[in-house]
Amino acid sequence: MNRTYELMFIVRPDMVEEDLDKLIATLQSGVQASGGAIKSVDKMGKRRLAYTVRKFHDGLYILMVVEGGGAIMHELERRLRVTEPVIKFLTVRIDEEQKRLDKIKQLRDSRKKVSAQPAAAAPATAPAEAPAPAAETPATA
Amino acid sequence: MAEETRTPSTDRPAGDGPRSGGDRPPSRFGGRSGPGGPPREGGRKFFRRKKVCKFCVEKIENINYKDYRMLGQFVAESGKIVPRRLTGVCSPHQHRLSNAIKQARNIALLPFAGRAS
Numbered sequence: 001m002n003r004t005y006e007l008m009f010i011v012r013p014d015m016v017e018e019d020l021d022k023l024i025a026t027l028q029s030g031v032q033a034s035g036g037a038i039k040s041v042d043k044m045g046k047r048r049l050a051y052t053v054r055k056f057h058d059g060l061y062i063l064m065v066v067e068g069g070g071a072i073m074h075e076l077e078r079r080l081r082v083t084e085p086v087i088k089f090l091t092v093r094i095d096e097e098q099k100r101l102d103k104i105k106q107l108r109d110s111r112k113k114v115s116a117q118p119a120a121a122a123p124a125t126a127p128a129e130a131p132a133p134a135a136e137t138p139a140t141a
Numbered sequence: 142m143a144e145e146t147r148t149p150s151t152d153r154p155a156g157d158g159p160r161s162g163g164d165r166p167p168s169r170f171g172g173r174s175g176p177g178g179p180p181r182e183g184g185r186k187f188f189r190r191k192k193v194c195k196f197c198v199e200k201i202e203n204i205n206y207k208d209y210r211m212l213g214q215f216v217a218e219s220g221k222i223v224p225r226r227l228t229g230v231c232s233p234h235q236h237r238l239s240n241a242i243k244q245a246r247n248i249a250l251l252p253f254a255g256r257a258s
Binding site: 008010049050051053059063088089090092097100101104108 | 200202203206207244246247248249250251252253255
């Protein structure tokens, strides 16, 4: 069961950079131990929250892309919940959506090709088809 | 007879549309100030531009909760999701849009109520 999840979480703004790195490292080791993989970690920096969360007005946003099954995410969420500096998190499954986007992209590319080709392809196929019946008719006759 | 009574009633919502959907000032003001005289003599003196789905026109397929600036266009001052009769977004895209807005709210990128401070 391999799925891709996007995990965004907010830590309190007064957290030291080193502590944050340590937290990310522990999460990473935890995920790896249970057979998953963290594809990327993106620290999006400090941002003003749209509403107060645990009396904080700002937060440090971190975005992770995690690969693995649901059990791994469950464990990861549990871990975030008990980690005191983490004030909010959101997990979104992205592989299905990505599949859909790829499909649309493929469809658009193929349409582009069709619209671009006929100028070159249509004359090439037309002469190729034309001699074929001509060649067949003497054979049958 | 029944058809005659029906036609004005179908015309009326079309006339009411721009008034409630006053999201596009240019077309509205153009219609009002254009004739110069009283705004509605014959009933329909104003011109309403056909609304189009932003996502269909610009071919944006990826409606993501992280893109809060884009989502902000479809959230009213009060924090509400703007209905698609005002914005012109098509049904499948509005569905994705509303999901994305709700996700963004959950992670404090957009407010539940009131404007983002």
